[in-house]
Amino acid sequence: MISQVFSHIEDNKEKYLDELKKLVKQPSISTKNQGITECAKMIQKLMKETGITTKLIPTSGHPIIYGELITSESAPTIIFYGHYDVQPPEPYELWHTEPFEPEVKNQRLYGRGVGDNKGQLLTHILAVRSYLETKGQLPVNVKFVFEGEEEIGSPHIAQFVKENKNLLKGDLVYISDGPLAPGDAPVVSLGNRGILSVQLSIKTANRDNHSGNRGGVIPNAAWELVTVLNSLKNEKNKVLIPEFYKDVIKPGSAELDLIQRLPFDSQKTAEAFYVDESDLEKENFYKKLTLEPVLNINGIVSGYTGEGTKTIIPCQASAKLDMRLVPDQDPEHIFHRLSEWVKKINPRTQVEMQGRYMYPSRTSPKLSAIQHITKSVEQVHNTKPLVYPSTGGSLPTYVWTKILNLPAVTVPYANSDEANHAPNENLKLDLFYKGIKTSCQVLDNLSLLKNH
Ligand SMILES: [Zn+2]
Structure with missing residues (x-):
């Protein structure tokens, strides 16, 4: 006993x-x-x-x-x-x-x-x-x-x-x-969920330029980065990197059953997440949080962001992203598809993997x-x-x-x-x-x- x-x-x-x-x-x-x-x-x-x-x-x-x-x-x-x-x-x-x-x-x-x-x-x-x-x-x-x-x-x-x-x-x-x-x-x-972290960088000139004297005739790194980022996801949050969803295993009825049984209080959750309740995904909360992949922008840097104005065309821009992956997505495969994709959108884009990925x-x-x-x-x-x-x-x-x-x-x-x-x-x-x-x-x- x-x-x-x-x-x-x-x-x-x-x-x-x-x-x-x-x-x-x-x-x-x-x-x-x-x-x-x-x-x-x-x-x-x-x-x-x-x-x-x-x-x-x-x-x-x-x-x-x-x-x-x-x-x-x-x-x-x-x-x-x-x-x-x-x-x-x-x-x-x-x-x-x-x-x-x-x-x-x-x-x-x-x-x-x-x-x-x-x-x-x-x-x-x-x-x-x-x-x-x-x-x-x-x-x-x-x-x-x-x-x-x-x-x-x-x-x-x-x-x-x-x-x-x-x-x-x-x-x-x-x-x-x-x-x-x-x-x-x-x-x-x-x-x-697995994780893959990357940095995307774009450099358009060797230094920032005057936005009046040169604006309209040279490329702007910030705009170029925005275009690249915009190519990664549509307004419905679907990731557009080719083959991103290729290996995703749809959760079975056993998994979905378990999720149904988990308690969910949207008000408390919104509070705990520091967001307005209207901004919280309620319908498929646990499914989206645990059984589906997501592409996050962790940070974007470019140009001047201090007080007042600075009339420049930034020469570089970069963003850090992470992807939370679900079985059987392969971080290495996705990294290669992402690299090809952003190069196609803008050949200037540099893609670097950050840290170690996890399956x-x-x-x-x-x-x-x-x-x-x-x-x-x-x-x-x-x-x-x-x-x-x-x-x-x-x-x-x-x-x-x-x-x-x-x-x-x-x-x-x-x-x-x-x-x-x-x-x-x-x-x-x-x-x-x-x-x-x-x-x-x-x-x-x-x-x-x-x-x-
Ligand atoms: Zn610890």
Whole structure:
């Protein structure tokens, strides 16, 4: 009975909280390369004490902690992914506690990384520990991938996964990161939109010119950029880049059903989005936000924008754009089509990719593993979770679904006001323990998985 494991968790609350405090006390700021190895070693020690075999796998950046506990060749294998690096704590003056001196106040633990992601990562290890200490054996096999570069964009996770396909054989990837929905409603998320960021630039002269003395006889970079931008999308928001929609998979009835069930309050949403309610897409809100691609202009720069007038013809103009992509759109393919298209509209246009792109990812809600997980969350929270077929934002979940070809599911454990990346990051203790229980319940329920 899982209830024995749950009472074991109840009996060990103080001990488990101490483990979390120790972990938060150890800085592990990836962007400054501060405390990374020390933190990784600390987590490895915890895993070893639990009975998990572990090794540190180097990448060209920070190392990845790999762990496994194989119970039986015939049992399903769950891969837990998390990250042990944290965001820098600055600005210090806005913290009410020391970021690396974890402190409990009002039933919450405060400290950098407590929710993002150390507390959530730890729940999986402690779930395994509680299960083993109560029952002596896990009902499934578990593997762990804890990376040290999530907060700097996971630059090496895709390569790591490609190089370790054998090591990462399993049935499902389980991720706990991010917050619950407002009011701490439990959430299960089955995908992410991908992202491709580009910069378009146009240069028409070596310097700005007088708009009177030269206006009408030379090209204007700002107008040329506007024309190029205008060629990318029509007034109905349809993207005009050739083949942009070619690989889009239409959401199935299962996905659309899930969306129908999500709560939507247009007034509250408009408030949260800082827009007038009349400007909010109400009809297809979740569909447009999560299951359809979008092309955004992030910024435009050209000419003079200061006070008063400056009568010039700007010689250059540039815009930054991002595209949020859905399965099976291919960012690389779209980048090439976009480059050809804008060159055709205006051969002067320079196109540059910005940063790394991410593929979109989506796991089918129809899989029995997903139903087992949804059930697990419901059993612990005593309420049905909100199941999102995808979220609008971009995370590298594609490394699991596209490279490993496995289902991937995100079940966040932190409170909706965890203040991740911000001062006074905190984790509600109740949700920390619920997280441990949820992971236990997941281990238990997934043991029923057939045909894995
Ligand atoms: Zn983060």
